[in-house]
Structures are given as structure tokens and as C-alpha cells.
Amino acid sequence: MIALAQTWWKRNLINLTEQRSILVHVTGDRIGDALIKWPAIVALKNAFPAHRLVWLAGLRKSVFNGTLASVAAGVIDEVHDLAGVGVSWGELVRPPFPGRFDILISTEPKIRNAILLRRIAHSVFISPAANFLLSDIKPTPGTKFPSSTFDQMRYLANLAAGRELRVEPTIAVGxxxxxxxxxxxxxxxxxxxxxxxxxxxxxxxxxxxxxxxxxxxxxxxxxxxxxxxxxxxxxxxxxxxxxxxxxxxxxxxxxxxxxxxxxxxxxxxxxxxxxxxxxxxxxxxxxxxxxxxxxxxxxxxxxxxxxxxxxxxxxxxxxxxxxxxxxxxxxxxxxxxxxxxxxxx
Known part of the structure; x- marks a missing residue:
């Protein structure tokens, strides 16, 4: 179980009955990265089944819009790629990505990404950048952000849910x-x-x-x-x-x-x-x-x-x-x- 250092009012924001959308940002994803993350992505969706899960690839194409579209179906509700979001300081002179999100997860530990993505309207922001400095929810002091791609995505999903999520490392093929x-x-x-x-x-x-x-x-x-x-x-x-x-x-x-x-x-x-x-x-x-x-x-x-x-x-x-x-x-x-x-x- 992950112990979370968070105030009671931030905990209250993560409420299954109130939230309606989750935005997950990546720079881009290829087949390997996306498949490694997938069981943790499914666990996140299962933790918030009534919420729209929006996948935002800020710089490159997302395989969830292509090769892995059949895998993403029924879990990821929207995919936006080549979005030009969270990748360049030049975004500061443009309006942020539209919409308001109950949870916004910046998956990469880049401080630039975190600063730019916080401009998007949200209730709770989660980012590992600068040891979660800008994150509304922080892990227990002294814990280390994992080095493996799968464990990183699972760690962020657990923080969003406020508990250790059940992860099933399988893909239903039909x-x-x-x-x-x-x-x-x-x-x-x-x-x-x-x-x-x-x-x-x-x-x-x-x-x-x-x-x-x-x-x-x-x-x-x-x-x-x-x-x-x-x-x-x-x-x-x-x-x-x-x-x-x-x-x-x-x-x-x-x-x-x-x-x-x-x-x-x-x-x-x-x-x-x-x-x-x-x-x-x-x-x-x-x-x-x-x-x-x-x-x-x-x-x-x-x-x-x-x-x-x-x-x-x-x-x-x-x-x-x-x-x-x-x-x-x-x-x-x-x-x-x-x-x-x-x-x-």
C-alpha cells in the first residue's frame, strides 16, 4: 500500500462520485512503451470506470491511434497525438489544451513538461518532475520514483487512486x-x-x-x-x-x-x-x-x-x-x- 502525504481536501477531490475525466500526457508512445504501460493503464481505468480516459501524446504519434487501437478500445476513450502540448516553452504564448480534467497525470519527470501541463484546467495534478515538487499528490517522503517504464506508470496510477491498484498483466485478445x-x-x-x-x-x-x-x-x-x-x-x-x-x-x-x-x-x-x-x-x-x-x-x-x-x-x-x-x-x-x-x- 502506498502511503500518501496529502491534505484532507486534496483527498476529497479524488472522489469517484464527482470526477468525470482523467488526462494522461506522454511525449509520444511506440509499441514497446505502450504495451509495457498497458496493464497499469487498465488498472487506472478500472479504478475510475465512469471517467473518460484521455490520452495526450504531446509531440509524436501515439500507437493507440494506430497499431494498438484495437487494444485501446474500451479503455482509452480519446487519443490526441501530435498535439504540440507539454513539449515547448513556446506554448506559454498560446492558450492551453482545452477542457477541464479531474486528474491530470504528466508521466515524464521533466520539469518543463510539468510547468506547461499545469496550465491545463484541472482539479488534481500529478507529476514526478523534480521529485514531485509541482504535484498536488506526493508520495511518502523518502520513496524513490521507479526506473522501469511499467513500474513508473503503475506508481502514478496508484497515486491517482490513492491506493495500491490490482494490476492484471494480461491482454484479452477476443x-x-x-x-x-x-x-x-x-x-x-x-x-x-x-x-x-x-x-x-x-x-x-x-x-x-x-x-x-x-x-x-x-x-x-x-x-x-x-x-x-x-x-x-x-x-x-x-x-x-x-x-x-x-x-x-x-x-x-x-x-x-x-x-x-x-x-x-x-x-x-x-x-x-x-x-x-x-x-x-x-x-x-x-x-x-x-x-x-x-x-x-x-x-x-x-x-x-x-x-x-x-x-x-x-x-x-x-x-x-x-x-x-x-x-x-x-x-x-x-x-x-x-x-x-x-x-x-
Missing amino acids: AGNEKLAHELLPEGFVYVGFAPGAGAARKRWPKARYIELARNQVINGRIPVFFLGPNELSMREEIARAVPKALFPEQEPLATKKRSALLSIALAQRIALGVANDAGGGHLLAAGGRPLITLFGHTSEHKFKPPYCKQIAITAQEFGGTEMKLIPVSRVASAIEAVIGGEER
């Missing part, structure tokens, strides 16, 4: 997606998932290593399943030629017209284990709840740890640097055997 996933990846086989993509080249383990690893799985009697995003579709022909038994369920005719993030997660629920770079595709696999081996180069395995599953982090730093190519296939293959090899025996 019966239709579950049925389709079973058709695409039927019972009777051991599937190992691979997500070889990443937005930045320096976050990608070499494609040839994924191919070698997939071949090893075939030798061990398992079926490699590749999860390819729009930017990785060009890999399919080469991978299919090198690993003829590999499956690409998201590109099957049965799936192409129904493709969504929820279908990807439903498919991820069907695998025994996944291997991925620290990128959006890996977080989609993680949301399936199965064990995930994540490969890290220069990024932090602690900050971006998913809340849905057991994660095995393999870092380039184990091998003397930050370049992804330093991670050998043998290290990843051993990790796979440690997770699922014993189960098969």
Missing part, C-alpha cells in the same frame, strides 16, 4: 483471434517464435543469426514461427528459403484481412518461447505471456522489462560491448534449451 490463432498454429507442435525486427539498426541482432537459430530449432523437432512487421516483410523470402519449415502466420491469407495487434498477441500465446530484439515486435510476443528471450545492445534490460511474462535478458555487454553482433548464437541456443528443453524431456 474469441475470434484465439480461434484464428489456433487454426494458424494448431495443436501438436512445439513453436518457437522469432521477432527479428527493430526500428533502429543498432538494436537488431543479425538476420543470419536468427536464421541459424531457427535451423537449430528444426533439428530439435520444433517449428520456427517468424513475426514480421511491415518493415521486415522483405526478410520473408530469404528466411523461407533458408528455413523451409518456418511459418509466417501473420502473412497467411487467412490472417492478412484480420491482422491486428490482438491477433499477433493471440499467436504469441501459442508459442513455447520467443526470441526477439528489444523492440515493438518483442513486446508483442511478451504480451502473449510465454517466456521471452530478449537481446539487448545499448538499451537497458531493466527499464524496458515487460510485465506479462518471464524475460531472459541476454546483453551484448556480457561479451564486452554494446553491438548486437557480439551476442553469439550458442548463448541464445543455450537459453532456449534451459527454458523449454527440460519441459520436452
Whole structure:
């Protein structure tokens, strides 16, 4: 239970019978960040079920307006992105973002964001900036704001609710997606998932290593399943030629017209284990709840740890640097055997 240092009148402002809207501000969100935060976002909505939850991406696009729109449906009521809010001192000469909000949460610990967002009409303002200096609700003195993305969002949601919220680290994919996933990846086989993509080249383990690893799985009697995003579709022909038994369920005719993030997660629920770079595709696999081996180069395995599953982090730093190519296939293959090899025996 989080103990809150707050006055009785601020506590009274957070009243389920009086409040009608909550605004959550981020600079922008990509697939990975959004999926990591998602269970805490759902917990916040469940704590205030009658309130409109408004998501405001101040600078960049929000995946809740795109790739993850199907996930957001029924939880986030409005999404505003590319809003130009909470990101530049030049906003001081413009009117603030319209509307009045019962709770306004600035998720990032930037003092500039906090100062700019406090201009928006609100009853209660929550911000971790400058150790919650400008926040109407403050944590117990001496407590530290978490470093991981998930724990940060959960911490802010708990402050807004005034109590420790129940967080369920699952995503409901729907019966239709579950049925389709079973058709695409039927019972009777051991599937190992691979997500070889990443937005930045320096976050990608070499494609040839994924191919070698997939071949090893075939030798061990398992079926490699590749999860390819729009930017990785060009890999399919080469991978299919090198690993003829590999499956690409998201590109099957049965799936192409129904493709969504929820279908990807439903498919991820069907695998025994996944291997991925620290990128959006890996977080989609993680949301399936199965064990995930994540490969890290220069990024932090602690900050971006998913809340849905057991994660095995393999870092380039184990091998003397930050370049992804330093991670050998043998290290990843051993990790796979440690997770699922014993189960098969």
C-alpha cells in the first residue's frame, strides 16, 4: 500500500462520485512503451470506470491511434497525438489544451513538461518532475520514483487512486483471434517464435543469426514461427528459403484481412518461447505471456522489462560491448534449451 502525504481536501477531490475525466500526457508512445504501460493503464481505468480516459501524446504519434487501437478500445476513450502540448516553452504564448480534467497525470519527470501541463484546467495534478515538487499528490517522503517504464506508470496510477491498484498483466485478445490463432498454429507442435525486427539498426541482432537459430530449432523437432512487421516483410523470402519449415502466420491469407495487434498477441500465446530484439515486435510476443528471450545492445534490460511474462535478458555487454553482433548464437541456443528443453524431456 502506498502511503500518501496529502491534505484532507486534496483527498476529497479524488472522489469517484464527482470526477468525470482523467488526462494522461506522454511525449509520444511506440509499441514497446505502450504495451509495457498497458496493464497499469487498465488498472487506472478500472479504478475510475465512469471517467473518460484521455490520452495526450504531446509531440509524436501515439500507437493507440494506430497499431494498438484495437487494444485501446474500451479503455482509452480519446487519443490526441501530435498535439504540440507539454513539449515547448513556446506554448506559454498560446492558450492551453482545452477542457477541464479531474486528474491530470504528466508521466515524464521533466520539469518543463510539468510547468506547461499545469496550465491545463484541472482539479488534481500529478507529476514526478523534480521529485514531485509541482504535484498536488506526493508520495511518502523518502520513496524513490521507479526506473522501469511499467513500474513508473503503475506508481502514478496508484497515486491517482490513492491506493495500491490490482494490476492484471494480461491482454484479452477476443474469441475470434484465439480461434484464428489456433487454426494458424494448431495443436501438436512445439513453436518457437522469432521477432527479428527493430526500428533502429543498432538494436537488431543479425538476420543470419536468427536464421541459424531457427535451423537449430528444426533439428530439435520444433517449428520456427517468424513475426514480421511491415518493415521486415522483405526478410520473408530469404528466411523461407533458408528455413523451409518456418511459418509466417501473420502473412497467411487467412490472417492478412484480420491482422491486428490482438491477433499477433493471440499467436504469441501459442508459442513455447520467443526470441526477439528489444523492440515493438518483442513486446508483442511478451504480451502473449510465454517466456521471452530478449537481446539487448545499448538499451537497458531493466527499464524496458515487460510485465506479462518471464524475460531472459541476454546483453551484448556480457561479451564486452554494446553491438548486437557480439551476442553469439550458442548463448541464445543455450537459453532456449534451459527454458523449454527440460519441459520436452
